Amino acid sequence: MKEVVFQASLDGNCLFLNPAWETITGYSVAESQGRQLLDFVREDDRPCIQTYLEQVKTGKQSSDHPVIRLSHKMGSFRFVEIFVWQTLNKHQQVNGLSGTLIDITDRRQAEAALRESEERFRQIADNMEEMFWIRDLRERKFLYINSAYEAFSGLSPQPLFSDENAFLDFVFEPDRDTVLRVFQEVEQSLSYQFRARHRDGSWRWLRVRAFSIQEGGSPSRRIGISADITSILEREQILEVSLKKEQELNALKSQFIATASHEFKTPLTAISSSVELVRYYLNREPQTPFTAVLTKHLNAISDRTTGLDELIMDTLTLSKLDEGKIQVCFQEVDLVALVEQVIVANFTNREDSRQVAVSVLGDPVWVTIDVKLMSHVLTNLLSNAFKFSSTNPGLVIEFSEHAVRLVVTDQGIGIPEKDRAYLFGKFFRASNVHQIKGTGLGLAICKEYVELMQGYLGVDSTEGIGTMFTITFEK
Known part of the structure; x- marks a missing residue:
């Protein structure tokens, strides 16, 4: 047990100590008996306990029982609450003192932790720009309202603790019935908006978000935050x-x-x-x-x-x-066959005898795409590869576990580094292609088409060496 029972002489020497003494102080009963009780009390607390013991001896002690710190043998201390009464001999004369020492260290530490937690909570809540409040749903009253309420409304929150509906005074009158009805709801969570009078006299929009805390299977408290969203609504309107x-x-x-x-x-x-x-x-x-x-x-x-x-x-x-008027018609397509069709239709029998060098990596699978859009993209990218280079363009179709990729490459003039970020912009043409015909719209359309097919179009290029466009479809 953590309750020490002791007996002491009138001059404060320990005559009897139960085993709990060693548990609390670390000192054995044998080495403690005969010593002054004050020897085990922290020096700062000794005046308090001396006064208390003198009052007990004279029979004038109050009903309050002091809390003192007992030193532990290892250097720490324990909080104990002391109860002392007189010991009388057969002649009813005071001949000693008896009492108990109750270890309340755990309770004191819990109380200190609670105070610290409450202080942190208040520091956070009182520094919030939003109004923060806690209501007791069973007793129908506010338990806490932070300082933002007064900062917003210019009104003291004190009347709300005695009449929770007093806040309606600063609610825009046409909104009061709705606010009161929602305010009395006990749903787990809710969100609503209303207009309230600001301290400057203007009407502001507030958004309230609140949720309930359950105790014993039913809502007992509600915590809410009210934020001024007037500027947000004004921006939304604009x-x-x-x-x-x-x-x-x-x-x-x-x-x-x-x-x-x-x-x-x-x-x-x-x-x-x-x-x-x-x-x-x-x-x-x-x-x-x-x-x-x-x-x-x-x-x-x-x-x-x-x-x-x-x-x-x-x-x-x-x-x-x-x-948004481009319709996408998805269908399962043999991608290798589609590539061959595009090349035969647009890039065979060229006057310069150049042709597309096609290679396939991995095991071909059918891909869900739009044939018309994909044909347009491939035609545009391959046309550019022919237009901006003098060698055979390359087209690699790669089938992997996680994606299908089509990579169009050329060994042409490349794209200047400063232009790459704008390459897919409308009417944009790289700074080194002024002598080559084009509208500056083809790549912008290609990117849009690929994204409509839920793919990604990327580019990698080095000026003077060549360019690589990659179309990726994740599986």
Whole structure:
């Protein structure tokens, strides 16, 4: 047991100690008997215990029992609560003292830890910008309200401890019924918003988040946080208005692009038809210096109209992508066969006799993609590889356990390091390709198409050495 029973003479010498003494102090009963009880009391506590013992001797002690520290043999100490009473002889004369020493060290340490925890809690809660509160749901009263309540409202929280509904005075009147109804709910957790009067007289939006603490199978307390979200709502409103304006502008842009494209396509078609007609009749005439010059100019016109037609088509495609009008038709595809079809359709019988060097790594599997979109991406990447190099482009199809990759490589002019971050931007062209035809839209479309198919398009390039584009589909 942790309760020492002792007897002492009037001058304070220990006459009897039970075994609990050794448990608490580390001193044996034998070595302690005959010594002054005060010898085992911490020096700072001795005046207190001396006063108490003198009061007991004279019969004038109060009902309070002092707590003192008993020194342990190993150098530590224990908190004990002391109870002492007089010992009388057969003549009813005081001839000694008896008492108990109750070890309360664990209790004192627990109380100290609790005080420290409460202090940390208050420091945290009182330094929060949000209003923090705790309610007793059974007694229907507030237990704690941090200082943010007064900082926000300019009102003292004291009236709320006697009347929990007093906070309604600073709630916007049209919101009071709703707030009161929600406030009285005992659901496990809840979230709601209402308007409240700020100390400057303005009305602010507050968002309340609260949850209940269960005791004995039912909610007993509720903890809540109320945050001022006025600025957030104002920003959301501004964003909503901006988004609406942007949508209107995008609609106008799309309408303009569609109209302008149609207006451009009509004369371009007429020009292309006229060029082909002139070329047809020119080819029937004997070749002369004049026909050679005319053919040169016809080819230039044809190249320009083709380039302009590509720009219009790419612009229309990007417009559809921005509006989310590109439909993706997923299907299981033999990727190797699709690559062969794209190459046969677009890159065979070239005038320079170059061709795509294809290699397959791993065991081929069918892949879920959109055939039309994938064909467009492969055609664009391989066209660029031919356009920006003078050697055969490479295409590696790699099938691994976790992914399928298509890697298009060339040994061409490469991409300057400063341009790589912008390579997939709309209308962007690298700084070293000004003499090579292009719209600056192809790679932007390719990236969008690959992402629509739930893939990833990456690039690695060294200027003057070559470029590698990698399409990755995770399994």
